[in-house]
Amino acid sequence: MIFLQISGNNVPMVLFFGTIAMLGLTIGLIVFIIFHQRKVIRFQMQLQKMEYDQQKMLLNASIKLQEEERQRIAADLHDDAGPLLATARLYLNENLVNLDKTTQLQSIYNAKQIIDDTIQLIRNISHSLMPPTLKNFGLESAVNDLFQKISSSGSMNATARFHDYRERLQPETELIIFRVIQELVNNILKHSNASFIHLTQNTNNNKFFVRLHHDGRGLTQADFDKLNKSSVGLGLKNIQSRLRVLHGKIFFEKDISQTYFKVTIELIKENSNASS
Amino acid sequence: MLTFLSIVGLFFEILPLILFFVRFKKTAKIPELRVLCFYTALVLLSGISASIFRNNAVFLLHVFSICELFLFSSIFYLCIRRDNTRRVIIFISCLMVLFLIIILIFSTTRFDFISTLAIALLILTYSIIFYYEQINQPEELIIYQSHKFWIVTGCTIFYSGTLFIFLYTSDMKDKTHSSLWEGANATFEIIKNICFSIAILIAGRNANKHLSFESYDTNPFETPF
Known part of the structure; x- marks a missing residue:
């Protein structure tokens, strides 16, 4: 309580400087909080953005991979199954034109072989999709x-x-x-x-x-x-x-x-x- | 000068109340603003009653101090989110109210500065707790967009500004010092009421501006390739 026992004349001075100091401290504290909070929020935003970018990159990668997979399946079907089935169709078509029994049997046999190959090919594609x-x-x-x-x-x-x-x-x-x-x-x-x-x-x-x-x-x-x-x-x-x-x-x-x-x-x- | 300050002070005392009722649809939904409105009304009422009942002014000041502490504690209780801190606020505020009631019963006719000082220190402590919480768990994107911030800032500036005045109240016997006390008190009252008015004005406007990083990326769904 020594602090409170200042003589009456000094009171306004102490009061003035004390009030100024307290106000300065308070305003300083508020300003510090505002700036600190903004800094923290900016940092959090950066973290969130980084995470978001990472997720976006992963999503892009998975979409790209999916597209590649589709392209591979499309290529397999188009390049392998397509010509095989077209050849089988040619052999079967020959049956309509050529009426010779032996040739017909031979072309049916060839067509069967090709269809078997196509079945195997499609099975392979299917197995690669889901073993x-x-x-x-x-x-x-x-x-x-x-x-x-x-x-x-x-x-x-x-x-x-x-x-x-x-x-x-x-x-x-x-x-x-x-x-x-x-x-x-x-x-x-x-x-x-x-x-x-x-x-x-x-x-x-x-x-x-x-x-x-x-x-x-x-x-x-x-x-x-x-x-x-x-x-x-x-x-x-x-x-x-x-x-x-x-x-x-x-x-x-x-x-x-x-x-x-x-x-x-x-x-x-x-x-x-x-x-x- | 004092007369001018008291007129301006009276205007700023009424201002939060006016704004509260002007924006009643939005402000009435926010509990801390309801308490703030009640507090402002109480300040007005105490001012009027102190001028009418001059003989019992000290008693009225004591009663007002108790109500003020109760209302400010309620505001801080509503502003602070952590349950443990809230419990501590209830406990300490109850103790403090009890202490003030005891002082009121056994008080002399003189204005008791210890109780006022204790309230000021308590409110300043609550303010620091609130700011600390806001630093750790920010509620709004920018702290000054929150009405809670302005309420607390009003309290903090008022009590930190008047702390030394309360401290030396007992030493200020002559009229010069008394007018100084009144002038400084009126100035900080005005600042406090301006802060409260800002709180009422901005309340309910920032409901959708919570923490979000989307504003940093205007086109988040750009084409992947």
Whole structure:
């Protein structure tokens, strides 16, 4: 209370400067808050915009990939199925013109052969769109099937081991995981020059993990993030957009031994029965 | 000078009330503005009653202080969003009201500056809490687009400006000091009422201007390729 015991003459001075100081402090505080808030909001906006740009890029990548897929199917149908069916039609047409029994039988046989080839071709296209093994037997069988095909080519040794896959996931989830694995394996085959790929699957704390190991040239998380932000790396963006649907994560890292590269896919495991 | 200030002060005291009723359709929906309107009416009423009942002016001032604290606490309760802080406001304000009532019962005829000072410090603390909350969780794109900001700013400027005046009220015995007190008080009252008027004027206008980054990108759906 010493502060309050100032003699009467000094009161106006203290009062004046005290009031000015308090006002200065208050106005300073308000101005600081206004500027600080604007700065924070601007920063948040930038973050939101970056996220938005990233999403836009992913969407573009997925649309582009979809278009490429359509073009591939269109090309397969137009270039392979089209001429085959046209040839079969020619053979069958010949039956109407040529009445010789032997020639007719020969042309029917040829037409049948061509139609068989066309059926096989359409089956291949259909299988590439939705692998029947995946649909009928699940992710484990589909991955094993894919890896067997890679191994049988002789260029690379591909193995897979599913540790905890007693219950199948939802069909859409399985398809997305399979597509991601396919894309990753495709990248490894194209760019890494690896001699083996090993896939392991496990679950932990209601999380579903798939890990790919390979001994070639690989990506680290920094590379992945960099490629994701750039205009190149369409396949990686597609992986990202597919995993986003499942609220999944992907991690690219180098093994502690610095010999292998690891790619880990992490998903929240959903109860297939409950969700269906 | 004092007469001029008191006339201008009276106009600005009525202004928030006028604006409230002019924009009644919008302002009546906002609870903090309803409380603010009630407060402004109370200030007017206390001024009138103090001039009529001059003998009981100190008693009236005490009653007004209690009502003022109650109303300002309500405003801060409505402006602050965090539940824990709101609970603290209720608790502290209740304690303070109790303290003021005790002072009112046992008070002498002199104006008690401690209670006024305590109210001022409490309101300033609430204001800082409000600003802190606004920094962490901004409600509006720009803080001064919010009517809450103007209400709180009005309170903050008024109480920070008059804090030292309240502090030295007991030392100001002669008439010169008393007129100084009245002049400064009237000036800050005017500033406070201007802030309250701005709050009433802008209330309800920024309903759609919440945090959004769309304004940064005028054409978000450009062709992908």
